[in-house]
Amino acid sequence: MEYITAQQAAQKWGIPEYLIQQYCICGRIEGAKEASGWVIPADTPNPLGGQPSGETAAPEKLPAPQALSHLTPMPLMNAAFPLGHCMEYLEGIEDARLRDIARAEYYYFSGRAEEAAQAAELYLTHQELALRLSACLIYAYANLSLGRIQQARYALAEVHNILAAADEKMPLQLRASAVFIATTASVLLHLPLPETIGPLQDYIRLLPPGLRMFALYVQAHQTYLQGEYGKSIGIVETAFAMQAEIFPIPAIYMHLVAVMDHMSLKQSEQAQSHLLKAWELARPDDLIEGFGEHHGLLGGMLEAVIKKDWPEDFRRIIAITYRFSAGWRKIHNPYTGHDVADNLTTTEFATAMLAARGCTNQEIADHLGISPNTVKQYISVTLQKLNIKHRKDLKQYMLH
Amino acid sequence: MEETRRYEFEGLILEIPLRYDELSHMYIEEYPDFIENPVYTPEGCPVLFAGEDACPHAQPAEGDDCPDCGSCRFFRPAGPHTWFGVCGHEKKRRSHCPDMPT
Numbered sequence: 307m308e309y310i311t312a313q314q315a316a317q318k319w320g321i322p323e324y325l326i327q328q329y330c331i332c333g334r335i336e337g338a339k340e341a342s343g344w345v346i347p348a349d350t351p352n353p354l355g356g357q358p359s360g361e362t363a364a365p366e367k368l369p370a371p372q373a374l375s376h377l378t379p380m381p382l383m384n385a386a387f388p389l390g391h392c393m394e395y396l397e398g399i400e401d402a403r404l405r406d407i408a409r410a411e412y413y414y415f416s417g418r419a420e421e422a423a424q425a426a427e428l429y430l431t432h433q434e435l436a437l438r439l440s441a442c443l444i445y446a447y448a449n450l451s452l453g454r455i456q457q458a459r460y461a462l463a464e465v466h467n468i469l470a471a472a473d474e475k476m477p478l479q480l481r482a483s484a485v486f487i488a489t490t491a492s493v494l495l496h497l498p499l500p501e502t503i504g505p506l507q508d509y510i511r512l513l514p515p516g517l518r519m520f521a522l523y524v525q526a527h528q529t530y531l532q533g534e535y536g537k538s539i540g541i542v543e544t545a546f547a548m549q550a551e552i553f554p555i556p557a558i559y560m561h562l563v564a565v566m567d568h569m570s571l572k573q574s575e576q577a578q579s580h581l582l583k584a585w586e587l588a589r590p591d592d593l594i595e596g597f598g599e600h601h602g603l604l605g606g607m608l609e610a611v612i613k614k615d616w617p618e619d620f621r622r623i624i625a626i627t628y629r630f631s632a633g634w635r636k637i638h639n640p641y642t643g644h645d646v647a648d649n650l651t652t653t654e655f656a657t658a659m660l661a662a663r664g665c666t667n668q669e670i671a672d673h674l675g676i677s678p679n680t681v682k683q684y685i686s687v688t689l690q691k692l693n694i695k696h697r698k699d700l701k702q703y704m705l706h
Numbered sequence: 707m708e709e710t711r712r713y714e715f716e717g718l719i720l721e722i723p724l725r726y727d728e729l730s731h732m733y734i735e736e737y738p739d740f741i742e743n744p745v746y747t748p749e750g751c752p753v754l755f756a757g758e759d760a761c762p763h764a765q766p767a768e769g770d771d772c773p774d775c776g777s778c779r780f781f782r783p784a785g786p787h788t789w790f791g792v793c794g795h796e797k798k799r800r801s802h803c804p805d806m807p808t
Binding site: 650651666667668682685687689691697698 | 757777
């Protein structure tokens with residue numbers, strides 16, 4: 307039998323090499339075997355069902371959308387749709403209510419906060435809890451991005467109310483979904499969780515696989531915030547090793563937290579690799595929101611990797627960053643809404659983050675692909691704007 | 707509207723250009739590259755940006771950490787509200803670097 311390498315298959319099918327490797331690990335490519343790297347029978351059809359690279363026809367068969375009998379919150383987050391076919395997938399969801407929620411998710415994850423808020427609003431008081439929980443999460447984040455903090459707070463409070471009202475009659479899987487959504491909202495916004503909510507890890511096994519993946523991202527993010535970067539990377543790697551299918555939205559966020567971890571450990575090559583993997587997953591369906599949300603924690607990786615080759619996408623990501631970070635600060639400090647990032651451009655912020663982590667001007671220059679003198683100009687401006695005399699004081703401003 | 711800020715220190719007079727920053731509504735001092743185009747005091751001490759990477763001679767003014775010139779005990783700021791100054795270390799004097807332009 308004739309074999310081709312994973313790299314050759316990637317070129318033939320027009321999909322990322324690492325996806326093919328993951329499919330091999332999961333046993334989704336029949337006849338694939340390891341021989342100093344994965345090799346695949348040459349006549350294997352494209353596992354995504356797509357056409358060879360260069361052709362744009364839709365895959366022959368999309369995975370079946372969620373069944374109606376047990377509604378799952380955040381149906382798009384929980385979907386293993388083929389890359390580049392997100393819209394087709396969601397339009398194929400039979401249940402109109404789930405389709406509306408999936409559309410709201412799509413608007414949100416593609417940086418269209420206003421449309422996401424409008425689509426989610428209709429379901430904020432829906433009697434079906436899975437729909438209501440989804441709507442609350444989307445509505446909270448979308449309104450945060452739009453600077454409408456009261457609406458965001460309302461939606462977050464509604465999630466807590468649902469949990470507070472939950473009794474033993476609430477199906478365990480639904481309770482798991484509610485805990486997942488409440489924890490997601492709290493951890494990612496650095497807000498305290500109500501004491502009545504149990505730890506998310508107690509419920510993860512009850513979640514459907516896509517939400518389980520996102521829950522693991524939330525855990526990895528929480529572990530990152532505790533400064534345990536190696537442990538956080540371990541969560542990411544384990545999650546990827548265990549996944550049977552690629553869930554694009556959780557996978558994007560999972561790769562982004564790995565970028566944050568590796569940058570904190572000054573492992574820029576690994577960080578760049580994860581960023582590119584996230585980008586390969588996000589770009590076909592324009593799922594750019596997560597990049598904007600995490601900009602400040604990505605340690606200049608967007609500037610180093612995305613800005614040069616995808617300037618228009620970079621510009622849109624930065625617009626999301628400004629919008630999201632302004633809302634994020636308002637929810638944390640409603641009195642002044644002020645933060646160090648207010649006065650810094652995103653490039654100044656990224657440079658300052660690297661300096662705060664102990665990188666030299668030369669290291670920052672190498673990382674961002676700019677001259678050391680340009681780095682010094684950014685550092686100079688940052689020190690002046692923050693009115694601090696030494697770069698070692700940046701740590702206090704940028705990392706606390 | 708001021709376009710430069712004048713500093714007189716250690717026998718030197720320097721005009722530092724200013725740029726208005728729309729985001730912060732502040733005037734920002736724009737320092738020249740003192741490494742590429744060195745400037746020395748009459749005593750031969752180099753002028754440096756406080757955020758320059760620390761050299762092998764650097765010693766922390768406080769604590770153990772000394773990542774840049776501004777944290778070094780040999781660094782003398784040109785003024786209380788500026789981010790450049792003079793390195794006072796003997797080994798950085800011009801007499802120790804005769805090939806340096808003046």
